[in-house]
Amino acid sequence: MKLLSLFFVALTAAHAEKLMGGSVWSNGTLVKFETRLEPGAPPITKHGGGTLTEKHTIKRHVCNFDNHTYFGFDLTMRRLESGKLRLEFAQLTITPAQMTELFPKVTDWKPLALPGDAPALLEVNDGDVVALDLFVNPSTGQKVIEYMTVNDKDKDKSKDKDFKDKIKDKDKIKFL
Secondary structure (H helix, E strand, O other), X not given: XXXXXXXXXXXXXXXXXXXXXXXXXXXXXXXXXEEEEEOOOOOOOOEEEEEEEEOOEEEEEEEEXXXXXXXXXXXXXXXXXXXXXXXXXXXXXXXXXXXXXXXXXXXXXXEOOOOOOOOEEEEEOOOOEEEEEXXXXXXXXXXXXXXXXXXXXXXXXXXXXXXXXXXXXXXXXXXX
């Protein structure tokens, strides 16, 4: 298992296009997702995605309806004694048949692997923002990046900053 490479990055909204956002509960923790295309041009026009949760595993997927491809990751979380959350990222385990069940108008789905190797582990504090490269176009360098925040359900959410404020400084992870 390879270790994650962590470094801080800055995001300039003018260079990114928000593709989608959402949230899901798992193991008593809220995970907020914001998926961005960086840089934002050329745009991806026909895309979709979502989450499936099976046995405490969040299966986050993003799909391109133009070329019938999909990618994403499996995420499991565990609260540590220190109060931090351990996030384990692995290659997405949704099959092409399951994608067809979700989107019946497309029958020939092709999965794409995450850049680099998985699984990867990361320990975060409540409210941290993590960035994960989901896809990199090798010819243009354009990336689909998932920004995630994790919040303990027992914390006071009224003190939580807006998501856009939090993505100024964040951990960025890459599968090596």
